């Protein structure tokens with residue numbers, strides 16, 4: 001059983017101070033000068049690990065209610081310090097666990113007062129669950145009310161603009177104890193809630209800084225600024241539908257004065273830090289991992305802001321494919337959904353993404369209801385959110401050179417193909433289409449993928465492998481396989497060989513075994529049964545993310561006499577991955593999602 005792990009502002013600083021002072025660290029954690037101070041004089045703390053010239057920037061709690069991003073980063077730093085996991089001679093990792101310390105204090109001090117009602121750990125978990133449930137109910141109520149909005153019914157309006165259930169949980173909190181040591185910060189937020197008629201409960205899920213500005217939205221090219229100017233009062237979505245985003249408040253407000261944009265201090269310090277780092281001799285910012293916490297998603301697509309692209313002479317297609325490949329590596333461990341669009345709520349990161357290395361924005365946890373909802377199930381938080389994302393981080397850093405080489409390789413292939421296609425008056429392909437095609441080919445021919453990966457890692461191209469792959473891609477294109485993604489491996493094998501061979505037969509039996517194994521377990525837990533088609537699709541997706549598993553499986557099943565022990569091991573491994581994916585509500589048809 002994992003512990004209920006809620007860390008307020010003081011807890012975070014203490015945990016990290018212990019880590020800095022730990023003499024048993026494999027990789028030392030160094031506390032650097034803060035990036036700077038916020039308007040209310042709070043330091044934006046900066047920690048560093050490693051001495052390499054290649055830098056990776058890691059940020060948490062840009063949105064302060066997303067406190068689990070900071071808790072995750074604390075765990076990540078502890079794991080890397082105590083057990084290693086990247087090459088500190090090659091890389092330096094810059095951690096900024098709390099970009100928005102004012103907001104972190106605003107939201108956690110409210111939660112401190114709420115959780116103080118509990119005496120035991122179980123009681124705290126119960127309070128977190130109540131919070132989670134109220135918040136979820138608010139989301140459902142708002143969604144339903146929004147559907148009926150056309151009717152202009154007064155009760156509908158009341159649901160949308162009125163006080164939420166989660167806010168009511170904080171009704172009896174005594175504000176005398178709130179932000180006692182930060183009187184100016186307190187005055188600022190109390191003034192904001194008074195001015196707008198909000199309840200004190202909105203402080204519990206505060207996402208902005210002390211001036212009520214959402215740091216992620218605080219970017220001059222945020223197109224919403226013009227929209228808010230034109231449309232008058234604008235309200236946030238779902239749970240925050242009673243909160244205005246065109247005036248300073250708890251969430252989504254881009255700047256203090258819509259007619260006169262200014263950067264908040266936190267963003268000025270972030271921009272300065274990145275600029276200075278990049279302009280340090282021999283140093284490069286290779287990647288930027290920006291952790292948020294909205295329902296297990298990965299944002300990776302760079303925005304097409306021409307002025308940034310032109311100003312800094314950015315190779316947009318390189319960015320596009322590098323970010324996508326980076327996201328695929330992260331996804332192979334956490335199994336979150338890769339979003340194929342830009343994040344409409346994170347403009348400052350879109351700028352970072354264009355400017356500073358491979359930029360992946362990971363939205364941790366599928367539980368929702370920030371800040372304490374995701375902590376209401378400590379086991380899930382530890383095993384499904386923290387651990388897989390630590391693995392994802394390590395894998396990302398260790399695969400970074402490969403991600404870059406692989407992206408270059410694909411872009412070269414696209415270039416060669418398109419030249420040829422242009423000459424034949426055929427339509428032009430984009431890099432991601434070719435990537436998917438290579439993915440499909442690698443599933444069919446996993447040894448090729450393993451070989452390719454090795455060669456790209458060693459930057460030692462073997463002309464035969466490339467030519468062979470080129471040939472396979474061309475054949476696939478001729479067979480119009482490019483849109484064939486959803487077809488399962490089994491079906492594709494049959495399609496390719498036109499007969500049910502020994503491998504297909506064994507593979508089918510293998511899948512049926514796994515389905516039986518999983519269903520036996522589900523019967524015991526009184527859950528819906530899974531069918532083999534769904535599982536097959538799931539295994540397919542897993543094989544794409546872990547080609548090594550598929551290679552091993554295929555090798556074994558193709559043998560005259562497969563080794564039962566290895567097959568059994570693979571069954572257990574895959575069952576575990578499938579169960580994780582189901583827990584993460586991932587990759588499955590709607591039926592199982594509930």
Ligand SMILES: [Zn+2]
Nearest residue numbers: 063066292293
């Ligand atoms: Zn966020």
